[in-house]
Structure formats: C-alpha cells, structure tokens
Amino acid sequence: MKKITFLLAALFATMFASAEVITIDFSSLDLVNADGANTTGAPISGTISGVTFTSQGSIADATFNEVTNRTFRCYAGQTLTISSEAQIAKIEVIGMAKKGAVITASAGTVVGGDYGAATADTYAYENGYDTPLFVVNDVNAKSVVITPVKQIRLYGVRITTDATAIKHVTLDNSVYAANGTVYAAGEFQIFSVSGQNVTELNGQLNGIYIVKTANGIQKVAVK
Numbered sequence: 001m002k003k004i005t006f007l008l009a010a011l012f013a014t015m016f017a018s019a020e021v022i023t024i025d026f027s028s029l030d031l032v033n034a035d036g037a038n039t040t041g042a043p044i045s046g047t048i049s050g051v052t053f054t055s056q057g058s059i060a061d062a063t064f065n066e067v068t069n070r071t072f073r074c075y076a077g078q079t080l081t082i083s084s085e086a087q088i089a090k091i092e093v094i095g096m097a098k099k100g101a102v103i104t105a106s107a108g109t110v111v112g113g114d115y116g117a118a119t120a121d122t123y124a125y126e127n128g129y130d131t132p133l134f135v136v137n138d139v140n141a142k143s144v145v146i147t148p149v150k151q152i153r154l155y156g157v158r159i160t161t162d163a164t165a166i167k168h169v170t171l172d173n174s175v176y177a178a179n180g181t182v183y184a185a186g187e188f189q190i191f192s193v194s195g196q197n198v199t200e201l202n203g204q205l206n207g208i209y210i211v212k213t214a215n216g217i218q219k220v221a222v223k
Helices: 002-015
Strands: 020-025 044-048 051-055 058-064 067-074 080-098 103-105 109-111 123-125 134-137 141-148 152-161 176-178 181-183 188-192 207-213 216-222
Touching: 051 067, 067 080, 103 109, 176 216, 181 216
Parallel strands: none
Antiparallel strands: 020 152, 044 051, 051 080, 058 067, 067 152, 080 123, 080 134, 080 141, 080 152, 103 141, 109 134, 176 181, 188 207, 207 216
C-alpha cells in the first residue's frame, strides 16, 4: 500500500509541474528583422524556449562583464514585447541602462527600473545574471510590453512561468467514465487519490480517480 501511494505521489508530481524558470541569453537568440535580415538598427524579433521577443529597437554588440555579446537595445519611446506560451509570473532582466532609463511595463510591477537623472549620460552596470537590472513582478499574463524612457541594453532575461501545464506524462484519452464505471481501451487499473487500487470496485465508484493503462494515464471524475 505504501509503495503504491509513493508511486502515485510521484505520478502527481510529474503531471503537475512546478513553476519553471527559463534563462535566455540574447547572444544565443536568433534575432531577425521583419525582412529576414539581421541588420543593426532595424526592428527585430526572435523566439527561444517558447518565449518571443519583439522590439522597435535594434541589435548591437556590447561588452558586459568583459564579454562582448549581441544585445537588445531599446531607445526612448520604443518598446520590447515579451510573449510566452505559458503564463508569465515574473521577468528578471539582465543588462545595463542609461541614467534616467525609467522603465514601465504593461502588466505587473517594475522593481529597480529607475536609474536617476535623465540628463546623465553614463551607464549603470550590474554584476551578471545573478543580479537583475530590473524585475517585473506579478505579471499574470502571457505577454508584457516594456517601455524605457531612455536607452536600455538587455543581455538576457529570466522568466518564471506559472505551474499550470501538465508535463512529461503520456495521457490516454480513451479513458472515460459513466454511471460509476470507468472504461478504457484495453486492460487498466484504477487508483484512488490516496493510492489505493480500487479496480475491483469498478461499477460502484464515485469521486476522482487515476486510471493507468498500457498507453498512459488519465484522471477521471466518476459519478
């Protein structure tokens, strides 16, 4: 019984993945212009790990921590749009910004996005990917538009997505239930949420169950 319970607990842990953190280095992002070229100064877009970046800004090389990388460069009045296949919970942006580069976002709350007097012409550098330049918290959306007052140069981002997807599990869509009975193609076993094998009670079931077949698993509500 304990073994079955532990196996089922592991199964639930696999099905319902925890929040995922995606780290994206723009130097490895395939940034292209609308015409398919890769011309400095032209609008760009690119997708990596299910996250798409688009901007009216430009691409350019810049040195960060003694390493020269390609960056997103957004100027005053331009925008950077970050869109994800999954719901975004938080965006941590790594890079540097001109003084006065106040940053706003269309969703969430910006933390650390004000770099002082707009008349200054120096850059604020950060200490690498462990320390973000600014953070957009509580996004709760699949897309967010970031707008700087002055130039920002972005080397990468860490994006935290919400735990809403079912991952790494093969689902058997042949499973269904009606009138207290579970049905599926081929042989199967039925487990309660506490891990008990209740296959012998099929036909008298009422509640939520996990059904294991030769082709995968499925959660069903039986009435």
